[in-house]
Amino acid sequence: xxxxxxxxxxxxxxxxxxxxxxxxxxxxxxxxxxxxxxxxxxxxxxxxxxxxxxxxxxxxxxxxxxxxxxxxxxxxxxxxxxxxxxxxxxxxxxx
Amino acid sequence: xxxxxxxxxxxxxxxxxxxxxxxxxxxxxxxxxxxxxxxxxxxxxxxxxxxxxxxxxxxxxxxxxxxxxxxxxxxxxxxxxxxxxxxxxxxxxxxxxxxxxxxxxxxxxxxxxxxxxxxxxxxxxxxxxxxxxxxxxxxxxxxxxxxxxxxxxxxxxxxxxxxxxxxxxxxxxxxxxxxxxxxxxxxxxxxxxxxxxxxxxxxxxxxxxxxxxxxxxxxxxxxxxxxxxxxxxxxxxxxxx
Numbered sequence: 001x002x003x004x005x006x007x008x009x010x011x012x013x014x015x016x017x018x019x020x021x022x023x024x025x026x027x028x029x030x031x032x033x034x035x036x037x038x039x040x041x042x043x044x045x046x047x048x049x050x051x052x053x054x055x056x057x058x059x060x061x062x063x064x065x066x067x068x069x070x071x072x073x074x075x076x077x078x079x080x081x082x083x084x085x086x087x088x089x090x091x092x093x094x095x
Numbered sequence: 096x097x098x099x100x101x102x103x104x105x106x107x108x109x110x111x112x113x114x115x116x117x118x119x120x121x122x123x124x125x126x127x128x129x130x131x132x133x134x135x136x137x138x139x140x141x142x143x144x145x146x147x148x149x150x151x152x153x154x155x156x157x158x159x160x161x162x163x164x165x166x167x168x169x170x171x172x173x174x175x176x177x178x179x180x181x182x183x184x185x186x187x188x189x190x191x192x193x194x195x196x197x198x199x200x201x202x203x204x205x206x207x208x209x210x211x212x213x214x215x216x217x218x219x220x221x222x223x224x225x226x227x228x229x230x231x232x233x234x235x236x237x238x239x240x241x242x243x244x245x246x247x248x249x250x251x252x253x254x255x256x257x258x259x260x261x262x263x264x265x266x267x268x269x270x271x272x273x274x275x276x277x278x279x280x281x282x283x284x285x286x287x288x289x290x291x292x293x294x295x296x297x298x299x300x301x302x303x304x305x306x307x308x309x310x311x312x313x314x315x316x317x318x319x320x321x322x323x324x325x326x327x328x329x330x331x332x333x334x335x336x
Contacts, residue, residue: 057314065302071295073325074318 002079004067007086008059014089015052018044048089055085097179104176107195110202111169114219118162121262124231125155127238128255128279132286134330135248139289147282154275161271164217168198214270221265230258244329245294252287259283296326 022044028037058078062070070078129151136144171191178184201215214220234254242248259280266272300322303315 054314061302061315065299069295069298071292071299071322071325073321074296074299077318077321 001067002082004059004062004082007082008056011052011055011059011082011085011089014086015049015056018048018052018089022049051081051085052089055082058082097182101176101179103199104172104179104195107198107202108169108172108176110218111165111172111198114217115162115165115169117219117223118158118165120228120231122155122158122162123235124258125151125158127235128259129155131238131251131255131330134332135252135286135290138327138330139286139293140327141286141289143282143285143289147279147286150275150279150282154272154279157271157275161217166217168195168217171195214267216271220267220270223265227261230261234258241331242329245290245297248290248330249287249294252283252290256280256283256287293327296322300326 022041025037025041025044028034058081062078129148132144132147132151136148172195175188175191175195178188197215198218201213201218204213237251237254242251259276263276263280266276300319303319303322
């Protein structure tokens with residue numbers, strides 16, 4: 001079974017890192033880099049931060065229900081989503 | 096000699112009546128269990144509960160056979176007691192005595208040492224503790240209550256498993272009942288897994304659809320649909336049943 005507490009703290013850490021990157025990219029205002037930086041920021045939000053948010057919400061619900069009380073059919077789906085968010089938020093992201 | 100014989104016959108009679116009470120108690124319990132498994136089977140429509148129903152029916156048939164043998168033996172013992180009291184034996188009665196000798200030997204060997212005796216038709220193979228009788232009565236009474244959710248069904252099945260496991264230990268391997276409670280216990284454990292899963296589905300659905308505790312229903316829309324598809328109706332007695 002996945003360690004939801006560890007996953008949650010890892011996801012929060014990743015979210016914070018990516019939010020900081022996005023904030024930096026949003027602040028780029030040089031004429032040559034502005035468009036590329038904003039596009040990159042949007043892509044990070046959509047591809048990394050959003051799945052992390054969903055994974056965090058899933059973990060919230062799991063904590064509410066109790067780790068061992070998730071139906072197997074749902075548990076499999078949710079674990080996949082959490083693992084995907086962890087992978088995409090780490091080094092495996094492809095832009 | 097005659098008074099010793101009468102005493103022995105009376106002891107057989109007592110054990111037969113005691114066994115009859117137990118067979119009736121087991122029969123009533125089997126009917127309660129059968130009723131619960133029937134309701135679960137109607138709801139889950141799975142193979143385990145279907146096979147479990149068949150096994151319970153087999154057990155009921157075996158109990159009925161034992162009851163018939165018990166009543167026959169009891170009638171013979173009663174008649175022999177009357178005949179012995181009036182001291183009017185004849186050789187034709189030897190045939191009946193030989194039928195009772197097995198019962199007598201089994202009672203003398205088993206009951207007196209407090210262990211399971213040699214299985215003889217119509218006789219319970221051992222002395223049954225009072226606690227078990229109370230447990231059976233308790234579960235029979237609780238079976239009258241209509242359960243309103245899968246959590247209560249999980250608890251009910253767990254109670255049945257505990258009781259059936261206790262019954263398994265009562266019957267020696269050579270007894271007609273021995274394998275039936277064993278298989279019922281295994282099948283109930285399998286049913287329990289399915290019921291626990293239904294309980295999980297029910298609980299998860301409740302949390303996902305409760306707008307007070309959950310502020311992100313949209314994310315879980317697909318999960319709610321999956322759960323609703325997998326969740327079976329709670330077993331209850333309908334008008335048609």
